[in-house]
Every structure is written in structure tokens, then in C-alpha cells.
Amino acid sequence: xxxxxxxxxxxxxxxxxxxxxxxxxxxxxxxxxxxxxxxxxxxxxxxxxxxxxxxxxxxxxxxxxxxxxxxxxxxxxxxxxxxxxxxxxxxxxxxxxxxxxxxxxxxxxxxxxxxxxxxxxxxxxxxxxxxxxxxxxxxxxxxxxxxxxxxxxxxxxxxxxxxxxxxxxxxxxxxxxxxxxxxxxxxxxxxxxxxxxxxxxxxxxxxxxxxxxxxxxxxxxxxxxxxxxxxxxxxxxxxxxxxxxxxxxxxxxxxxxxxxxxxxxxxxxxxxxxxxxxxxxxxxxxxxxxxxxxxxxxxxxxxxxxxxxxxxxxxxxxxxxxxxxxxxxxxxxxxxxxxxxxxxxxxxxxxxxxxxxxxxxxxxxxxxxxxxxxx
Amino acid sequence: xxxxxxxxxxxxxxxxxxxxxxxxxxxxxxxxxxxxxxxxxxxxxxxxxxxxxxxxxxxxxxxxxxxxxxxxxxxxxxxxxxxxxxxxxxxxxxxxxxxxxxxxxxxxxxxxxxxxxxxxxxxxxxxxxxxxxxxxxxxxxxxxxxxxxxxxxxxxxxxxxxxxxxxxxxxxxxxxxxxxxxxxxxxxxxxxxxxxxxxxxxxxxxxxxxxxxxxxxxxxxxxxxxxxxxxxxxxxxxxxxxxxxxxxxxxxxxxxxxxxxxxxxxxxxxxxxxxxxxxx
Numbered sequence: 001x002x003x004x005x006x007x008x009x010x011x012x013x014x015x016x017x018x019x020x021x022x023x024x025x026x027x028x029x030x031x032x033x034x035x036x037x038x039x040x041x042x043x044x045x046x047x048x049x050x051x052x053x054x055x056x057x058x059x060x061x062x063x064x065x066x067x068x069x070x071x072x073x074x075x076x077x078x079x080x081x082x083x084x085x086x087x088x089x090x091x092x093x094x095x096x097x098x099x100x101x102x103x104x105x106x107x108x109x110x111x112x113x114x115x116x117x118x119x120x121x122x123x124x125x126x127x128x129x130x131x132x133x134x135x136x137x138x139x140x141x142x143x144x145x146x147x148x149x150x151x152x153x154x155x156x157x158x159x160x161x162x163x164x165x166x167x168x169x170x171x172x173x174x175x176x177x178x179x180x181x182x183x184x185x186x187x188x189x190x191x192x193x194x195x196x197x198x199x200x201x202x203x204x205x206x207x208x209x210x211x212x213x214x215x216x217x218x219x220x221x222x223x224x225x226x227x228x229x230x231x232x233x234x235x236x237x238x239x240x241x242x243x244x245x246x247x248x249x250x251x252x253x254x255x256x257x258x259x260x261x262x263x264x265x266x267x268x269x270x271x272x273x274x275x276x277x278x279x280x281x282x283x284x285x286x287x288x289x290x291x292x293x294x295x296x297x298x299x300x301x302x303x304x305x306x307x308x309x310x311x312x313x314x315x316x317x318x319x320x321x322x323x324x325x326x327x328x329x330x331x332x333x334x335x336x337x338x339x340x341x342x343x344x345x346x347x348x349x350x351x352x353x354x355x356x357x358x359x360x361x362x363x364x365x366x367x368x369x370x371x372x373x374x375x
Numbered sequence: 376x377x378x379x380x381x382x383x384x385x386x387x388x389x390x391x392x393x394x395x396x397x398x399x400x401x402x403x404x405x406x407x408x409x410x411x412x413x414x415x416x417x418x419x420x421x422x423x424x425x426x427x428x429x430x431x432x433x434x435x436x437x438x439x440x441x442x443x444x445x446x447x448x449x450x451x452x453x454x455x456x457x458x459x460x461x462x463x464x465x466x467x468x469x470x471x472x473x474x475x476x477x478x479x480x481x482x483x484x485x486x487x488x489x490x491x492x493x494x495x496x497x498x499x500x501x502x503x504x505x506x507x508x509x510x511x512x513x514x515x516x517x518x519x520x521x522x523x524x525x526x527x528x529x530x531x532x533x534x535x536x537x538x539x540x541x542x543x544x545x546x547x548x549x550x551x552x553x554x555x556x557x558x559x560x561x562x563x564x565x566x567x568x569x570x571x572x573x574x575x576x577x578x579x580x581x582x583x584x585x586x587x588x589x590x591x592x593x594x595x596x597x598x599x600x601x602x603x604x605x606x607x608x609x610x611x612x613x614x615x616x617x618x619x620x621x622x623x624x625x626x627x628x629x630x631x632x633x634x635x636x637x638x639x640x641x642x643x644x645x646x647x648x649x650x651x652x653x654x655x
Contacts, residue, residue, distance in 0.1 A: 190512065197601065205617045240598070240600040368426055371426050
């Protein structure tokens with residue numbers, strides 16, 4: 001999911017593909033049927049298996065689960081994988097933990113029909129919506145409790161967790177940032193970095209959108225955000241460096257616009273690192289969870305979904321600093337882990353989540369204008 | 376038949392050229408206008424959009440300026456080298472050093488500059504401490520200005536390598552003849568040496584231009600915002616997770632680069648042919 005590691009991952013993928021090409025072909029087990037007579041690879045709910053217990057049985061028979069691009073320190077995936085594995089006794093094979101969204105799709109296409117192909121995806125918005133044709137629709141038991149905006153009506157994909165765009169800053173080096181306009185002040189000369197190029201990285205795209213909202217723009221009008229960065233560049237405040245935990249710790253990038261859960265992760269290593277989610281222009285971004293249509297372990301893939309959207313799975317996400325998609329619903333019925341939910345940022349104002357069409361239009365505008373603004 | 380036999384040892388070379396040069400070039404040309412069974416010039420047209428034109432302009436500016444700066448400084452250095460006797464230790468050391476430095480592009484070079492004059496560079500921190508000045512400024516090293524400086528670093532040694540043979544081709548007898556006919560040193564340079572060296576000099580400038588135009592790794596390691604030059608725009612078109620399905624545009628950009636470099640190389644070979652007449 002980290003696009004800066006794309007090149008490395010691509011190289012690994014190549015080596016991996018070469019190794020796989022040498023291995024004898026293994027026939028993946030996708031032809032099985034459930035007790036109710038539905039093909040496992042076409043089951044759309046636990047009921048198709050004859051209930052949750054039957055699904056667990058079928059998943060155990062699959063003999064494993066292939067996940068891809070899930071870094072152990074991202075959204076608490078390390079603990080989630082372990083909890084799933086311990087609970088059901090199913091071995092989880094985690095491939096290319098640092099790969100990007102597009103790599104997940106590439107792996108699914110290249111390893112189609114092999115026992116090593118990914119069973120499930122966790123994707124950024126653009127990549128997810130461009131590839132819905134290779135997803136298998138499935139509705140988890142808690143499907144009806146997930147807000148409409150965060151799921152496909154047929155269950156082809158469901159948002160699993162998300163976060164807010166935030167401004168992180170080192171309180172030992174710069175005065176506290178309270179809103180976006182602060183960044184134009186001379187105190188932040190040469191100090192403000194954006195996590196990537198918004199024409200390439202999803203996080204940076206959301207960063208520009210957040211800035212656009214603060215400047216009177218909207219999800220339909222990202223232009224004021226680009227204009228703000230042009231001013232930031234003209235003022236000499238914009239730092240054209242790709243921030244990483246290493247640049248933050250060494251003090252090269254004292255102010256970073258990034259997801260709140262990534263900024264919060266830095267605080268664990270650098271206690272003076274604080275973050276603010278601009279209260280009036282919160283931008284949320286959600287990841288997309290889906291099942292590979294050609295999953296080699298179709299029942300385990302479905303059980304994984306049930307686990308992620310259960311109270312247990314959602315609480316585990318919250319521990320990783322991300323906002324689980326069922327957060328509101330779980331706060332209402334008291335099933336959320338209180339100690340954890342208190343650490344999530346509280347947003348009173350409106351929250352903007354761009355629709356796929358808005359994202360498309362905005363990225364077109366960025367492709368045409370971003371380089372001019374900061375060049 | 377005899378011709379065939381003479382050509383035979385070249386076959387492996389030919390195979391390599393076909394596999395690694397001709398097939399990729401043809402792929403780029405075809406993919407730029409033909410994708411998913413549809414023939415279209417839309418991607419070629421996209422080359423004339425603001426972003427693509429500005430990247431091309433900046434690429435040309437970067438390659439052109441570093442070629443000229445590198446050529447002038449490199450020519451002066453080459454002249455100083457040639458003035459010393461061929462057996463001189465300094466001369467041999469400088470030429471060896473240039474051969475190494477001319478290939479010292481890429482991530483290693485970018486890192487060297489980052490570690491020296493980057494935001495946390497050794498020199499930056501020292502100057503900050505002693506003089507209170509901020510050398511790294513607002514990150515100029517990560518923009519086009521920085522690229523010009525860093526590229527010049529490998530352009531100068533390359534110029535030395537390609538220009539020393541041209542200077543060595545200037546025979547002493549020509550100077551002696553000019554002097555014995557009453558020419559001053561200035562007049563010898565103006566009317567004999569400079570006209571003789573001009574084609575070689577211009578040819579070297581073109582070679583340096585092509586060298587900088589195609590360089591990618593150095594820029595990729597330094598610049599992370601805005602894809603200012605064509606090779607970085609190709610990267611962006613191939614790897615973006617925001618704007619998808621741009622690989623066709625990447626092919627069109629690659630085609631554009633091939634055309635520019637081909638033009639430069641045609642001009643280069645014409646100049647080399649002219650120089651060769653004199654050096655025979």
C-alpha cells in the first residue's frame with residue numbers, strides 16, 4: 001500500500017512470478033459446493049453455506065488464506081492476522097506486505113488459477129472501483145449495519161476502515177498548527193511537506209482536497225486547493241520532499257500532511273509529534289475490502305470477511321488508529337472498545353468523502369494543473 | 376556468399392540489437408497509437424497538453440543548459456589536460472577520474488548531493504552553524520535548479536573524455552606553420568584551431584544533451600513532486616494510483632523522447648562526419 005515501495009515490490013513480484021513459473025502447476029480448489037448446493041466460489045452469504053458453523057468448517061477445509069499488501073504495522077493488520085489464525089486454526093499466508101494497491105490486482109491476474117493467488121484484497125478507492133469485475137459479491141452477517149455510502153449494494157466491495165486527513169507537526173520545532181491557513185505563516189518557511197504527489201498517491205490527493213475545502217472549495221472543486229499550494233510554494237513554505245518516518249524523525253520534514261493514523265504512528269517514536277484534523281474541513285478516506293472472484297480458498301476468503309466486520313475485527317482495526325467502518329453503529333450499541341475509541345479523533349463538523357465521479361474529475365484537474373502550480 | 380560469411384560473427388550482436396533495441400522501439404511506437412484493438416491518435420494529441428509540453432520544455436532546458444555548461448567547463452579542463460605532457464601523472468589521474476565520474480550518475484550521485492547540501496546535509500548544517508545561512512533554502516535541490524547542478528556534475532567529465540581526442544588531433548605542425556607564416560597566437564586560435572574544433576565541440580554538446588535527456592534515476596531520487604521532466608512524467612503515468620489507465624500516454628511520451636534523441640543523433644553524426652575529414 002505504500003507507493004514509495006512500489007519499485008521494490010514490483011521487482012519482488014517479478015522474482016516471485018519467475019519462481020512461480022518454475023513450480024509445477026497446482027490446481028486451485030474452486031470447484032467445491034456448499035451443503036445448500038451453491039458453488040463455494042459463488043456463495044454470497046454465510047447462509048449459503050448453511051450457517052456460520054458450516055462456513056468455518058468449509059474454511060478449515062480450504063487449508064489456508066492468502067492475503068496480500070497488508071503491512072503488519074498498518075491498521076493493526078499484524079494482530080488481526082494472528083487473531084484470525086488463532087481463532088479458526090487457519091494458516092494465513094501474507095504476501096508482499098509493502099505492495100501497492102495496483103500490485104494486488106496484478107498479482108491476482110498473473111497468478112490466476114494458482115494456489116498462491118490472493119484470496120482477498122484491501123484496496124485504495126481508484127484501484128478498487130476500476131476492478132470490480134474481478135470481485136466476488138459477498139454480504140457479511142453485519143452487512144446491514146454498515147452505512148449505505150460505504151458498501152456496494154450487491155456486496156462486491158465493502159469499506160473496511162478509514163481515516164481523516166491530518167496535519168502532523170513537530171511541536172519542538174514549529175509553533176502549533178491549528179488550521180490550514182496557518183501553514184502560510186513565515187514560521188513554517190520551507191517546512192510543509194505533503195505525503196507524495198497528488199497525481200500519483202491517494203494520500204496526497206486527499207491532502208489537497210482537505211486544503212481545497214478550507215479555501216472554499218468542495219469535493220466537486222479542488223482548484224482552490226491547488227491554488228493554496230501555489231501560494232505555499234511562492235511563499236517558500238512548501239517543501240518538495242516525500243516525507244517518511246525517517247525524514248520526520250531526523251527533522252527534515254517538520255510539518256506533514258497525511259492520514260491521521262500514519263501521523264499518529266509517528267508519535268510513538270517521536271513524542272513531540274502532534275497532529276490536528278482541521279475540524280471544519282475533515283476529509284475521510286476509506287479502504288475497500290473485496291474477495292477475489294478466482295480465490296484459491298473461497299470459503300476462507302469469506303470467513304475472513306466475516307471476521308473483519310465482526311465486533312472483534314472492527315475493534316482490532318480501531319487499535320491501529322484507524323476508524324472502523326462500523327464505528328458509529330458500534331458506539332450506538334456499545335460494542336466498541338471504549339478505551340480505544342477514545343483515542344480516535346472526534347469530528348464534530350461535516351466529513352467529506354469524495355464519490356468515485358468526484359475523485360475522477362478532481363484527479364483529471366490535478367493531472368493538468370498540479371505540476372504548473374508547484375513547478 | 377563471402378559477404379554472408381563475413382557477416383556471420385555479427386549475428387549474435389544482431390540478435391541482441393533486435394531483442395533489446397528494435398523490438399522495444401517498435402512496441403513503443405505501436406502502443407502509442409494502438410491499444411485494445413483501437414487505432415487512435417488521442418495519446419499523441421495528449422503530448423500537446425499543457426503538462427506534457429511543459430515537461431518537454433523543462434527536459435530540453437535541463438538537458439540544454441547542462442550540455443552547454445558541461446561542454447564549456449569540460450572543454451577548458453580538457454585543454455588544460457592536453458597542455459600537460461602525455462606522461463604526466465596529473466594528466467593520467469585526471470583522465471581516469473573523469474572516466475569514473477562520467478558514469479557516476481543515478482541514485483548514488485543524488486544521495487551524495489542530498490548528504491552534502493540537502494536539508495540535513497553535512498555542508499548545510501556546518502554553514503548554518505558557522506554563518507547562520509540556510510544553504511538548502513526552500514528545497515531548491517529537489518527542483519529543476521537542483522537537477523541542473525547535479526546533472527552538470529556528470530556532464531563535465533563526459534565532455535573531457537570525448538573532447539580530449541579532438542584536442543589531441545590538433546597537430547603541432549599546424550601551429551608551427553601558422554606561426555612561421557606570421558600569425559600571432561590569437562590569430563592561430565581564431566582562424567585555425569577554433570574552426571577545426573567547432574564541429575567536434577558542437578557534436579559533444581549534442582552527445583551531452585542526449586545523455587542528460589535520457590537520464591532518469593538521478594532525477595527520480597531527487598524529485599518527488601510535480602514530475603517536471605519527461606522521464607518522471609512517464610513514471611507518474613505508469614505508477615499513479617490516482618489517475619489510472621495512463622500506460623498508453625506513457626508510451627506516447629516514450630515515443631516523443633525517441634524522436635527527440637533521434638533528431639539529436641542525426642545532427643551528431645553529421646557533425647562527426649565533418650570532424651573526421653580533418654582528423655584523418
